[in-house]
Amino acid sequence: MYKTAMLIYNGNAGQKQMDKILAQIIGPLSLAIPNLTLLQTQKPGDAEHFCRQHGEEVELVIALGGDGTVHECINGLSPLDKRPIFSVIPSGTCNDFARALDIPLNIKQAAMLISEEGIEEEVDIVQTNDQYFGNFWGTGLIAEASLNIDEQSKGVFGRLSYYVSAIKSMTAQDRFSFEMEVDGETLKDEAVMVLALNGRFIGATEFPLSSIQLNDGKIDVMVIKEAGFPLFKEILSAKATVDWEKDKSTIDHFQASSLKISTSSKRYIDLDGEHYEGKDHSMTVLPGHLNVVKGNRG
Structure with a gap:
């Protein structure tokens, strides 16, 4: 082959x-x-x-x-x-x-x-500044949680270590101010976490949002406004369905092919599980950028 x-x-x-x-x-x-x-x-x-x-x-x-x-x-x-x-x-x-x-x-x-x-399929890759990611970009709660992961526990408990750390962080996480530009429109707000999703898994748990696709030319952006809200706990519990409408007052969701985001100060960034630090970030989806071997399910 x-x-x-x-x-x-x-x-x-x-x-x-x-x-x-x-x-x-x-x-x-x-x-x-x-x-x-x-x-x-x-x-x-x-x-x-x-x-x-x-x-x-x-x-x-x-x-x-x-x-x-x-x-x-x-x-x-x-x-x-x-x-x-x-x-x-x-x-x-x-x-x-x-x-x-x-x-x-x-x-x-x-x-x-x-x-x-296997079968071959072209999937999107996202460029952010001088880095690339295939799965997700995150700042706020998710970055702080992943930084607090105990490596020994991670090896023993796997994905549970992410969850335990995330739940601990949720009680003390401070909001941060940000400015985001999407499709010519500017959004100014505060949040405890911002996620940009290309893939649908974080910490081995599937994010329950059907619009997340690796080959649609878009990222799904989630702005989480409050720590400790029920939606995130449902996600951590790996529930198959989540009532997004019920929690729309604490979360904004939209899709974008490109966006810019600036935070009020330098913050840790979680990029596919790897850690960086920065203040100003630009993201551009590169449609079908990488040809991959994938499973033939679905």
């Missing part, structure tokens, strides 16, 4: 565990891909560097890892003029981008998508 591919995996993961994972997938991948190159990251930024330096030399780039590895690969591939097909074999805690692509969380099954069962 593919003649050349580059598999990037996290060298900071436990060596014994990674050896077991590689042993399960290298055989099937090698049979399907005659020229398969393995690259091991040693430090943050390596996956992005590998993609920028070698992405145009191969037909396929495979990210073996969690959302951090995927985020780096997206940032390395997105600026390229000739972008390879991108695939994910999820081995992290939440694996949100993989979930959005309907990729099985079982690594053998994920590898089978690449070798024989």
